[in-house]
Structure formats: structure tokens, C-alpha cells
Amino acid sequence: MADAGMVPTDKSPYALNRASGDLAEGAQKLAEEIGSTSVEALLATANRTGRNKGAPGAIGDMRPKPAAWYAFDDKDQDTADWYPQGLTCGEDSGEIGVPVFVASWYFKPQVGERGIRVSFLSPRTLRYQHALLVEAAQDGSYAPIDIHAGGIALHGDLLYVADTANGLRVFDLNHLLDLRTAQNDLGDPTRVGRHGGKFHAFGYRYIVPQTDAWQVAQAGPKFSFVSIDRSGATPQLITGEYRENDPGGWVARWDLDLAGGEPNDAFVMGHPKIQGAISWNGTWYLSQAAGSTANGKLLVHADGELLTRPFPIGPEDLTVQGGKLWSVTEFRNKRVIFGVSL
Structure with a gap:
């Protein structure tokens, strides 16, 4: 059928300004005190195991079925507190030495707030491990980050996380921190930050402090998802906006260094309920949701x-x-990472 979407639009409303503050200093202080590790080392000691073609309810009546899918474990399937949102991979990074998927989750609290986390999952072994994303202050204190984290993308060592009303948060995986290197236990599973001379992260072994930020230059645009187009000579960062019942959501592409803050181009997608988007070899792929059933x-x-x-x-x-x-x-109970042909 004729294409009713992807109409070029003015790109200036989506401009971003850098807003680093003292984020890098706080992250560096934590790294010096705790000690950094690598994604490869994390996966070697991962404490959870997914299931190949598990949680078949996620597939519904899709035919043909995905080429591959990996389900999170029973505990992560059943929790009402955490919801997967973003997805990126080791190929996006180009720096990670083993195949890996990285998924973001946001906390939908019954009581309190526990922020956002990412899961590093090996498609070879199906072992995976969570890490808590935190915001550190210049004195090395840190706290959870209360955002939706609807999309994530890796480039080199940098993890870009969508911050709905504000733009993009950036985390450097050179500061993937293992609390086991700083203390014998993982602290109080109900606390986060420094307390009683120990580091706490709600019981998580790994934390990643934020190192940078890019904020929208003018109020209005929402940053709902992120991806990277690596199909051309120069990779581009892609982000866009989810709109529930409105086909006017936008998508735009930036150079990876976000130089100047303004995207290279922007489009109106022409469809509601778009949860993710990526361009690849000149083709746009949009992920459209239809509820939980x-x-x-x-x-x-x-x-x-x-x-x-x-x-x-x-x-x-x-x-x-x-x-x-x-x-x-x-x-x-329908939480899977799945792959289909391009």
C-alpha cells in the first residue's frame, strides 16, 4: 500500500544542549573508590539464566514465529515492579568482545522508588545480570534515577538512555562498577547510596553512574526510544516520540557526537503507539504496540x-x-528478547 508516514518535518524543535554538570566527576570518584570491571567479566559471573524460546505467550498468534527468542527467568517474568523497555547490543557498541544484549527496565513501584536497571544477556549462554543505573554527585554519593528509560543505545563505551521529557542521559561502561571489589557483601537490599561506611544498591552487585546528559533546547519534544543506524558509512543516533492515539510522533537522526545539538533530519511517523524505530539501508522499521493481549x-x-x-x-x-x-x-510472563529477519 502507499506509504502514509515518514514525512520530512522541521528538525529544529528537537535540538539538544549538553548539560554535563558534575556528573563525570561524581562517576570518576565512585570508580576510583569501587573499581571498574568489564561487560565480559560481568557475563562470566552472571547470576541469572534465561530460557531459549521460553515465555511463548509473548509470541501470541505471530506467524511465522521469530527466528529466535530468549525469555528472562521466572522471577523477572512474574515481577509487577520492573518492566523491560529499551534494547541495544554489543554490535552497536563495537567495543564489547562478546555477543551481548542490553535491556533497560523501569521500576513501577508499589512503594518507594528503585529507578532504572539494565540487563546484560549473553545469547551464547543465556546467562544474564542486572546492573543499577545511578546518578552520582561530586562527593561520590549516588541515588537511583526515576525515569521511564524507554530506549537505550550503545556506541563505543557510551550507553545512551532516553529521558522522556528531558532528552538523553549518558553512561560510560568504563564505569561499570562491581561492589564486590569494594566490600565483602552487597549491602542492605532496601537501601541505595553510601550508608554506614558501605555502598548499597538495593542488593545489586553492579552499578553504572551517569557521566553526561543532553537536554532538549525547548520544551515539548518527548524522547521515548533510541537506536543506532550502523548500515551507512557514518553511524547515526536515532530517537523519537511515542504517542498513544496520535499519528504525529516524530523520529530524528543525529551524528553520534551530537555536534551542534541539532539532528540531521526529522520525520513525522504517521502512526500511533510507536515504541521503537530504526533506519537500516534506507528502510525504516517501526515497532507498534497493541496492548498486553x-x-x-x-x-x-x-x-x-x-x-x-x-x-x-x-x-x-x-x-x-x-x-x-x-x-x-x-x-x-511475556518478557522476551526476540529477533526477526530484516
């Missing part, structure tokens, strides 16, 4: 045409690894 759709804009492909229930952010398009699903 109905299958979503993959909308493919290519050569002026719109194709609709089946997708699992609750699809979110998008990334490309191993020649496949990958996403993550969010709903209870």
Missing part, C-alpha cells in the same frame, strides 16, 4: 511503500545484531 506490528517503510509484518505482544525498542532486527517485550 494483542500482537503488535512491525511497520516497514521502504521505497515509498508501507509493509506490515507480524510482531509479538508488547514490542518495544529496536536494535540490529547478527543480521537480524531485535526487540524486547514488556508485559508480565
